[in-house]
Every structure is written in C-alpha cells, then in structure tokens.
Amino acid sequence: xxxxxxxxxxxxxxxxxxxxxxxxxxxxxxxxxxxxxxxxxxxxxxxxxxxxxxxxxxxxxxxxxxxxxxxxxxxxxxxxxxxxxxxxxxxxxxxxxxxxxxxxxxxxxxxxxxxxxxxxxxxxxxxxxxxxxxx
Amino acid sequence: xxxxxxxxxxxxxxxxxxxxxxxxxxxxxxxxxxxxxxxxxxxxxxxxxxxxxxxxxxxxxxxxxxxxxxxxxxxxxxxxxxxxxxxxxxxxxxxxxxxxxxxxxxxxxxxxxxxxxxxxxxxxxxxxxxxxxxxxxxxxxxxxxxxxxxxxxxxxxxxxxxxxxxxxxxxxxxxxxxxxxxxxxxxxxxxxxxxxxxxxxxxxxxxxxxxxxxxxxxxxxxxxxxxxxxxxxxxxxxxxxxxxxxxxxxxxxxxxxxxxxxxxxxxxxxxxxxxxxxxxxxxxxxxxxxxxxxxxxxxxxxxxxxxxxxxxxxxxxxxxxxxxxxxxxxxxxxxxxxxxxxxxxxxxxxxxxxxxxxxxxxxxx
Ligand SMILES: [Zn+2]
Numbered sequence: 001x002x003x004x005x006x007x008x009x010x011x012x013x014x015x016x017x018x019x020x021x022x023x024x025x026x027x028x029x030x031x032x033x034x035x036x037x038x039x040x041x042x043x044x045x046x047x048x049x050x051x052x053x054x055x056x057x058x059x060x061x062x063x064x065x066x067x068x069x070x071x072x073x074x075x076x077x078x079x080x081x082x083x084x085x086x087x088x089x090x091x092x093x094x095x096x097x098x099x100x101x102x103x104x105x106x107x108x109x110x111x112x113x114x115x116x117x118x119x120x121x122x123x124x125x126x127x128x129x130x131x132x133x134x135x
Numbered sequence: 136x137x138x139x140x141x142x143x144x145x146x147x148x149x150x151x152x153x154x155x156x157x158x159x160x161x162x163x164x165x166x167x168x169x170x171x172x173x174x175x176x177x178x179x180x181x182x183x184x185x186x187x188x189x190x191x192x193x194x195x196x197x198x199x200x201x202x203x204x205x206x207x208x209x210x211x212x213x214x215x216x217x218x219x220x221x222x223x224x225x226x227x228x229x230x231x232x233x234x235x236x237x238x239x240x241x242x243x244x245x246x247x248x249x250x251x252x253x254x255x256x257x258x259x260x261x262x263x264x265x266x267x268x269x270x271x272x273x274x275x276x277x278x279x280x281x282x283x284x285x286x287x288x289x290x291x292x293x294x295x296x297x298x299x300x301x302x303x304x305x306x307x308x309x310x311x312x313x314x315x316x317x318x319x320x321x322x323x324x325x326x327x328x329x330x331x332x333x334x335x336x337x338x339x340x341x342x343x344x345x346x347x348x349x350x351x352x353x354x355x356x357x358x359x360x361x362x363x364x365x366x367x368x369x370x371x372x373x374x375x376x377x378x379x380x381x382x383x384x385x386x387x388x389x390x391x392x393x394x395x396x397x398x399x400x401x402x403x404x405x406x407x408x409x410x411x412x413x414x415x416x417x418x419x420x421x422x423x424x425x426x427x428x429x430x431x432x433x434x435x436x437x438x439x440x441x442x443x444x445x446x447x448x449x450x451x452x453x454x455x456x457x458x459x460x461x462x463x464x465x466x467x468x469x470x471x472x473x474x475x476x477x478x479x480x481x482x483x484x485x486x487x488x489x490x491x492x493x494x495x496x497x498x499x500x
Contacts (some may be wrong), residue, residue: 008253038369040252048367065371066271069320074259079154083320087256088267088373095368098253111274128255 003122005077010126014041016133017054024119027055028094028128060117062091062131069106087133089115103132136333136451140237141358144174147334149190150172150230157338160349161226166338168197168224170215172207172454187230191302199222202209203485205402205447205455207231207245208337212459213349213358215339223338225340231456232334233313239390240387249404262319262405264490269321269407276422280321282429283406285313287448288351289433290349290403294445296435301329302449326406328447330458335456353466353498356480357389360494378486378493381417385482386417389497397478398465399439402485410448414486443473455485462498 010018020027030037032054036047044051067087073079087101087109101109102118115131122128139147149170156163160206169191173183181199199219201207208231215227253263272278291307294300307325315324337494345352361384363369369376386392393416410424418439420425433441444450444461451457462481464470481498 005257010254018205046365065370066267066274068263068266068270069317069319070257071320072260073255075254078257078259081257083317084257086253086256086263086267088271090370096370097367098256098258100256111271118362130256 005011005122006075007122007126013039013043016114017041018056021039021129022125024127026091026117026129028058029053030056036093039097055102056110058091061134062089062117064077064088064101064109064111064113064115064131065090065096066099067106067109076080077083085109087131100130102130108133109111136299136331136453136457138236138276139234142166142234142332143238144177144234145179145187145231146232147234147332148174148187148230148336149334151232151336152191152228152230153185154336157279158350159338161338163191163193165226165237166193166228168215168218168227168339169193169195170198170211170227170229171200172211172229172231172456173202174231174235174454176234176238177232195224197227205404206485206487206492206494207454208335208456208459209358209483209496210360210484210492212337212339212355212496213360213494216355216358218295219339219341226346227339229337229339229455230334231336231382233454234332235452236330238332242357250471255467260319262292262306262322264373265405265407266319266322268375268411269405270488271373271423272407272410272422273321275471276425278410278422278425279318280310280313280323282425283321284309284323285412285429285431286382286403286406287312289428289431290442290446291449292474293435293443294449296471297444299451300445300450308338309345314355322405322407325448328404328452329445329449331451331453333451333453335453335460337456337459351467351500353463354500355495356391356497356499357385357387358495359384359388360492362491362493363493366489366491371491374488375411375415375490376409377491378484381484381493381495382412382416385497386493389499391480391497391499396439396482398443398475398481399441400443400462400464400481401441402455402458403448404452404486406448409441416482419426433473440475442460443470443475454487458483458485458498459498462496466498466500
C-alpha cells in the first residue's frame with residue numbers, strides 16, 4: 001500500500017519529532033536554559049534564543065481549539081477523503097497544532113472537546129499524529 | 136480589473152501607473168521613488184521594483200519591493216510616507232499588478248500557503264486560516280453563517296453602484312449566500328473573495344506638494360502596522376491580536392477614533408475578516424460584530440458604510456489595493472452613486488499571509 005499524501009521533510013530539524021511519532025509518542029522541544037516549550041520546531045528558543053534543548057514527551061491529550069471541513073479539492077491525494085476535517089488542537093502542556101480529528105462525525109465536534117493523540121502509520125518511517133475524542 | 140486575458144502582471148501594473156500619473160497631473164520625471172508589490176504571477180520576485188522601474192523608464196532615488204500579501208498596499212504607502220519624510224524621495228509611486236485570474240493563478244494550488252508542512256494534515260489554500268478563526272468565533276460568541284452572509288450581500292449591493300466592479304449587475308440574496316457551495320466549512324463560496332486580473336498604482340507626495348496637483352489631496356492622518364509572526368505558539372493567533380495594536384496605533388496617531396469615521400474600506404478576503412476589523416477597531420465590543428453587521432450597519436446610508444466599491448468579495452481581488460483607492464475616491468467626493476455624502480474621514484485596512492501581517496491608514500480630507 002502506498003501513501004501518496006504529503007509527507008514531512010525530516011531534513012529541516014524535525015527528525016526527532018518524527019522519530020517520536022514513529023514510536024507513537026508526541027514530543028516537543030523544551031529549552032534547557034529557561035524551560036520554555038516551543039512549537040513549531042525551531043533551532044532556538046522562542047523565549048530566550050538559547051539553542052540548548054531536550055525533547056520531552058507530552059501526555060498526548062488536549063482540546064479542540066477550532067476545526068474546519070474541506071469540501072473543495074486543493075490537492076489530488078486528499079481528494080478521495082473529501083469532505084475531511086482539519087483541526088487546531090490545543091495540546092496539554094504545549095501550544096496549538098494543526099491536525100485531523102478521527103473517529104468522529106463533523107456534526108459531533110465542538111470547541112473545547114477533549115481529545116487524545118492517535119498515530120496513523122503512513123509509511124515504515126512516518127507516523128502522523130491525529131486526535132480522537134476522549135470518551 | 137477583472138478578466139484580462141493576454142495581460143501580464145508587469146503590464147497591468149504599468150497601465151495603472153500611467154493612469155495614476157495622469158490622475159495626479161504630474162510628469163513622470165517627478166517620480167523619484169518606486170515601491171512595488173509583485174503579483175502572484177510576477178516573474179521578477181524580489182527584483183520586481185527594478186524591472187518595473189526599467190519598464191517605466193524611471194531611475195528612482197528610492198525603491199524596493201515588499202510581499203506581505205493583502206497588507207502590502209498599506210505597508211508600501213507607509214514606507215513611501217517615511218521615505219518622503221526622511222528626505223529620500225519627494226514623489227513615490229506604489230505599484231501592484233497581477234494576472235491572477237488568467238495568467239496561471241496560484242491561490243488555489245496545492246501548497247500555496249506558507250504553512251507548507253500543514254499539507255501533511257490536508258490543510259491547503261488561503262481559506263483555512265480564516266475559516267479556523269471563524270469557527271472559533273462562532274463557537275465562543277454565537278456568530279452565525281447568516282451574519283457572515285449579511286456582509287457578502289451588503290458588499291454586493293454596493294458593487295451594483297460601481298460599473299467597474301466585477302460583480303456589477305449580479306446582485307445576490309442571503310438565500311444565494313446560504314445555498315452557495317461549501318468551500319472550506321464554515322465558508323460558503325460567497326464568503327470568499329474573487330480572483331482577478333488587474334493593476335493599481337498610488338502616488339504619494341508631501342501634503343505641500345500635493346496642494347496644487349490636478350486632484351484634491353487626500354491626507355494620511357494616522358497609520359499603523361503590526362505582525363503576529365507566531366501562529367501555533369500564539370493561542371490567540373486566530374483572533375489576530377496584532378490587528379488591534381495596528382488600529383490603536385492608527386487612532387492614536389490620527390487623533391481620531393471609530394466614532395469619527397465616515398466610511399471604512401476593510402480588507403475582506405473572506406467575510407469573517409470584516410468582523411475582526413470591527414472588533415479590533417473598537418466599532419463594537421469583542422464578540423458583537425456578527426449582530427452589528429446583520430443589523431445592516433455596513434450599508435451605504437447607515438452607521439458605518441463599508442467597502443463601498445464592493446470590496447474583494449464583489450469589486451475585484453486586488454490584494455487590498457483597491458480599498459485604498461476607494462478611500463481616496465470617497466474623500467475626494469468622486470464615488471458617484473456610491474458616494475458617502477460629505478465623507479471626510481476613511482479607515483482602510485489590509486492583512487496578509489497566514490493572518491500574520493496587518494496595517495491601517497486613516498485618510499482625511
Ligand atoms: Zn529559553
């Protein structure tokens with residue numbers, strides 16, 4: 001089975017994040033100098049500019065900050081999925097990230113809904129973090 | 136503006152420059168500053184100002200190009216003012232041209248947004264950022280799709296008074312808005328701006344120099360610009376906190392406030408964008424903009440006539456440039472059947488990229 005949707009470019013400094021995803025862990029950079037957690041992935045701390053950091057594993061829970069539903073095709077590989085959702089998730093212990101909601105009908109989604117991370121194994125190397133409602 | 140097959144971004148910008156020179160009643164040799172906004176179909180990239188100046192036969196003292204999406208027009212006018220104020224130029228032409236409709240437009244192409252990696256989750260195109268904001272606004276404040284539709288219908292009504300508007304002769308109803316297809320929910324097709332070919336040029340000079348030109352001068356009484364560069368790390372990114380800072384700055388510099396504004400030309404790539412300008416500008420409190428627009432307050436003859444030319448939703452999508460042009464026309468009293476009687480103050484705004492860039496101008500007589 002081939003996966004033809006866009007995949008991450010892991011040569012841009014994001015490899016540790018995607019290595020975490022492959023192990024089904026959601027990781028984030030934490031500054032060793034001031035403790036600030038930054039997202040998206042970047043070479044220096046967005047609070048103090050220190051490059052020193054560690055990767056910490058988040059609990060993987062969060063809440064729906066907002067969500068939208070695509071009805072128009074902007075990308076061939078995503079076309080068969082129409083209509084599909086894109087969500088902005090406020091991740092516990094971190095910031096917001098773009099993802100998809102799975103195992104839920106669009107009508108059942110609401111802002112503030114509690115969710116947890118699940119990983120879609122796209123290729124042997126890449127697993128993509130997505131979120132599903134916590135029952 | 137509109138559909139101009141066979142034209143190029145460069146040619147459209149030069150046509151506009153020529154019209155602006157004639158409108159101002161100056162000689163081309165007086166232009167000593169060139170600031171440009173490369174269109175999505177411009178070929179010159181960061182060297183756009185050089186090619187445009189070369190093609191116009193101008194060797195400027197001051198020049199440059201900026202790409203801030205829908206905030207570029209305002210940013211260039213502000214830069215022109217600063218260059219003139221600093222003595223680096225006397226007469227600056229700000230120029231935009233794009234054959235976005237017929238020249239291979241890129242607005243709806245895959246990976247057309249700056250958040251390339253978001254494509255991993257299927258997030259493409261310009262609608263997504265604003266749609267996420269609209270959904271959260273709806274959830275927090277009870278804003279409805281019908282309220283967004285009121286914006287679309289109002290601007291379309293205004294376009295019926297402007298023969299140059301792309302949607303002239305094509306009125307719509309709220310039912311048309313509600314039954315138009317979903318693009319990215321909660322946006323219907325009629326929540327989204329047009330895609331257009333066209334060019335716009337704005338000539339900026341000192342108030343003293345402008346006094347005896349062909350047309351009455353329009354003054355910039357206040358201005359502001361601001362940025363939320365962070366997206367995911369700023370949890371209120373969807374609400375665009377920089378826009379409030381922009382408008383606070385413009386109000387402070389001009390000594391005017393929302394109650395002093397006769398007419399507003401607010402950047403409307405999507406209907407929802409207008410709601411945030413109203414809240415950030417202090418025209419209404421946070422969360423109250425939906426009810427405000429549904430009451431008809433943006434219509435000509437009402438509280439705050441807005442996007443009197445039809446805006447990007449119904450006039451043409453010129454990345455916010457025509458909002459400044461319409462503001463100038465309103466202050467000059469040149470807007471014909473859509474003229475706001477006695478208009479002496481106008482707020483114009485622009486915003487671009489992934490909601491990151493914004494600015495405002497307060498225009499006065
Ligand atoms: Zn730090």
